[in-house]
Amino acid sequence: MISSNFKIFYFALCLGVISCNQNQSKKIPVISSKFQNLEVKKELEGMDIRSHLNKKVNLYNFSDKLQLINFFFVSCPTICPAMENELTPLAREYKEKDVIFLSFTINPESDDIESLNIHAKKIKSGQNRLFLRTNKNNIEKLASLYLAQIKNGEDKFFYHTSQVVLLDKSMKIRGLYDILNKDEVDLLEEDIEILLKN
Amino acid sequence: MTKVSKYKILIIILGIIIIVLLIFYYSLPPVKRNIAKQKILHTTHLLNPDWSKSIIKSNDGGYVANFTSSTLLVDGIYPSMLGPTAYKTFLLDDREDEIYWITGLEVGANTNQKTQNKSSDFICHVNLYHSEVEHYARMQMEDRINNDQAPQLITLTKGDLDFSFPEGFGFPIFSNEKILLGGQVLNLNHKNPLFTINYDFKIKFEKNKEKRLKPLYTRYAVLALPYDLTDEIDYDNQITNDKVRCVILEGEHHGLNSKNKQGQPITAFWKVPPGKHIYRSNITSFLALDTIVTLHKINSHVHPFANSLALRDITIDSTLFKSVVTNYKDKIGLDKITSFASQKGIKLYPNHLYELVEEVDNTTDSEIEMMGSMFLYFYDYKLDRILDSIN
Numbered sequence: 001m002i003s004s005n006f007k008i009f010y011f012a013l014c015l016g017v018i019s020c021n022q023n024q025s026k027k028i029p030v031i032s033s034k035f036q037n038l039e040v041k042k043e044l045e046g047m048d049i050r051s052h053l054n055k056k057v058n059l060y061n062f063s064d065k066l067q068l069i070n071f072f073f074v075s076c077p078t079i080c081p082a083m084e085n086e087l088t089p090l091a092r093e094y095k096e097k098d099v100i101f102l103s104f105t106i107n108p109e110s111d112d113i114e115s116l117n118i119h120a121k122k123i124k125s126g127q128n129r130l131f132l133r134t135n136k137n138n139i140e141k142l143a144s145l146y147l148a149q150i151k152n153g154e155d156k157f158f159y160h161t162s163q164v165v166l167l168d169k170s171m172k173i174r175g176l177y178d179i180l181n182k183d184e185v186d187l188l189e190e191d192i193e194i195l196l197k198n
Numbered sequence: 199m200t201k202v203s204k205y206k207i208l209i210i211i212l213g214i215i216i217i218v219l220l221i222f223y224y225s226l227p228p229v230k231r232n233i234a235k236q237k238i239l240h241t242t243h244l245l246n247p248d249w250s251k252s253i254i255k256s257n258d259g260g261y262v263a264n265f266t267s268s269t270l271l272v273d274g275i276y277p278s279m280l281g282p283t284a285y286k287t288f289l290l291d292d293r294e295d296e297i298y299w300i301t302g303l304e305v306g307a308n309t310n311q312k313t314q315n316k317s318s319d320f321i322c323h324v325n326l327y328h329s330e331v332e333h334y335a336r337m338q339m340e341d342r343i344n345n346d347q348a349p350q351l352i353t354l355t356k357g358d359l360d361f362s363f364p365e366g367f368g369f370p371i372f373s374n375e376k377i378l379l380g381g382q383v384l385n386l387n388h389k390n391p392l393f394t395i396n397y398d399f400k401i402k403f404e405k406n407k408e409k410r411l412k413p414l415y416t417r418y419a420v421l422a423l424p425y426d427l428t429d430e431i432d433y434d435n436q437i438t439n440d441k442v443r444c445v446i447l448e449g450e451h452h453g454l455n456s457k458n459k460q461g462q463p464i465t466a467f468w469k470v471p472p473g474k475h476i477y478r479s480n481i482t483s484f485l486a487l488d489t490i491v492t493l494h495k496i497n498s499h500v501h502p503f504a505n506s507l508a509l510r511d512i513t514i515d516s517t518l519f520k521s522v523v524t525n526y527k528d529k530i531g532l533d534k535i536t537s538f539a540s541q542k543g544i545k546l547y548p549n550h551l552y553e554l555v556e557e558v559d560n561t562t563d564s565e566i567e568m569m570g571s572m573f574l575y576f577y578d579y580k581l582d583r584i585l586d587s588i589n
Contacts, residue, residue, distance in 0.1 A: 027295040029374050031335050147331050149344055163331070176332050183287035184376070 028174050028191050034145050035171035047138045052116035052131040060171070065098040066195055067167040069146050070179070071160035073107035074119045083162055084123055086179045091129045097196055101129045104142060106150050106160055108133050147176060168195050232282040236270060245269040245394060249286045260301065263290055265379060265399040272320060273392050276385040278501060278567065281322055284397065285380030291373040299368030299411040302402035303352045304360045305381065311393035319531055320395055322384030324354040329376040336372055338584055348418035353573060355499045356384060357523065357532035363575065364494050364539040368404060368411040370585065386502065386530045413585065414494060415578040419481040421554040421570035422454055424462035442468035445567050469565040470558050477570065478555040485552060492543035495575035496521070502530050505557040507570045513550040543577065
């Protein structure tokens with residue numbers, strides 16, 4: 001009996017070591033380090049970005065956390081609700097960990113602070129979730145830094161994709177994921193777990 | 199209420215739910231119906247939903263990443279673009295953060311059907327995509343983000359399922375960059391089928407630290423024709439007809455989201471009446487050449503009943519490459535499409551005009567659907583310089 005228990009324990013230990021090694025051996029790429037540029041930092045710290053709680057937000061204040069970024073707008077009828085179906089449970093899963101979810105509205109004219117606050121309450125977002133608003137020029141600048149597409153070619157109308165952006169604790173972009181693709185959500189969760197351990 | 203009455207009510211409710219679900223299912227367009235069906239079959243594990251991946255070193259010193267797709271059900275006639283699909287996101291090797299050179303892609307199919315059809319007859323197309331934004335950001339070429347005309351690196355269709363760049367050339371991606379691989383089922387001939395299919399993909403690659411290749415970039419050129427919005431074409435009046443009938447998909451014209459210089463809506467999928475026809479369109483804007491470039495690889499895509507697809511230099515009135523198509527004689531389908539691969543390459547000039555010319559022979563007595571496109575691979579001198587600086 002002791003022998004068989006020991007075998008099970010040893011087998012489980014081996015499995016744990018193997019899975020741990022698999023994660024540790026994964027090399028998550030650095031896709032962009034632009035947020036570390038001092039000029040970019042100065043510009044972003046000067047931006048008037050406000051949360052749904054009407055507090056001024058300095059993105060660099062979250063540099064002790066992993067950041068997951070997406071673009072949206074409150075009245076979006078198609079892609080946003082589908083994205084939210086993935087983001088809300090993900091934010092709940094990581095609410096006790098050092099991961100913050102930042103969602104920028106691309107429609108600041110319609111999405112005032114009150115609308116964002118109502119939206120946050122509607123989806124029952126936790127403390128690790130902030131809905132952010134700034135002016136359109138700033139949004140364009142931020143989208144470019146986050147490698148996000150929010151304009152349709154030369155056209156002027158704003159839209160967004162289902163991409164989410166993962167930043168590590170030194171504000172480097174470590175991954176771009178299509179939140180509506182299950183394979184990519186699995187990769188995102190794997191990468192968050194690895195980066196949390198680093 | 200007795201136990202028997204409770205069961206009766208339960209059975210009636212279940213029956214209503216099943217009827218509502220069936221009505222909803224059959225009201226879906228064929229593509230969405232296939233997606234729903236495969237999802238159910240995979241979720242219930244009635245068909246294998248999993249993909250497998252392995253990497254081996256090949257005898258020529260390169261590497262081969264072997265992928266086997268999930269299993270799909272073939273239970274109907276599936277014209278082009280309407281069959282079930284299997285796609286999966288992968289990283290070639292997430293334990294490395296190195297540049298790999300993709301040098302080729304090969305695909306085969308496995309079926310349990312018992313007819314004379316080859317398994318490969320059931321491949322509509324296979325696509326290998328890279329993550330455009332991630333790729334160009336990491337390659338320090340952000341100006342190329344969202345400028346690709348087609349996100350596919352490589353597309354294979356029936357008739358040419360073994361693709362290789364010329365020796366010494368490749369497309370560089372990072373080992374831990376996301377790639378999307380998959381294919382779609384085609385069934386043009388097998389009536390009342392009921393069998394399963396899965397695909398074997400082989401991505402051939404070299405490691406940059408072992409072998410430095412020359413980079414290529416892709417341009418996608420499609421034969422695009424103006425179409426008649428009313429669908430009222432008089433095929434007998436060939437002299438005045440300068441438009442085609444557009445393929446209708448899910449009740450709408452399957453046109454391109456752009457117009458030609460005359461402001462007419464254009465389509466890359468059109469209907470061909472019985473008989474022999476020649477279609478041509480200017481593709482100079484698709485090439486977007488800003489300097490003299492060298493073309494090293496051409497991969498052509500057509501539908502059955504096409505006889506050839508040629509890339510022509512209008513300015514010097516010369517055919518640069520003609521892809522010759524062999525159709526099956528005893529059934530509908532493409533047996534072979536020739537492709538172009540050259541280390542020396544062909545020079546293309548920014549001040550020249552280029553066109554695609556497609557010859558079609560519709561031997562049936564009704565309309566068929568046609569398309570013609572080429573993936574063109576040019577030497578990427580800009581990326582070559584960047585790669586020198588990265589290394």
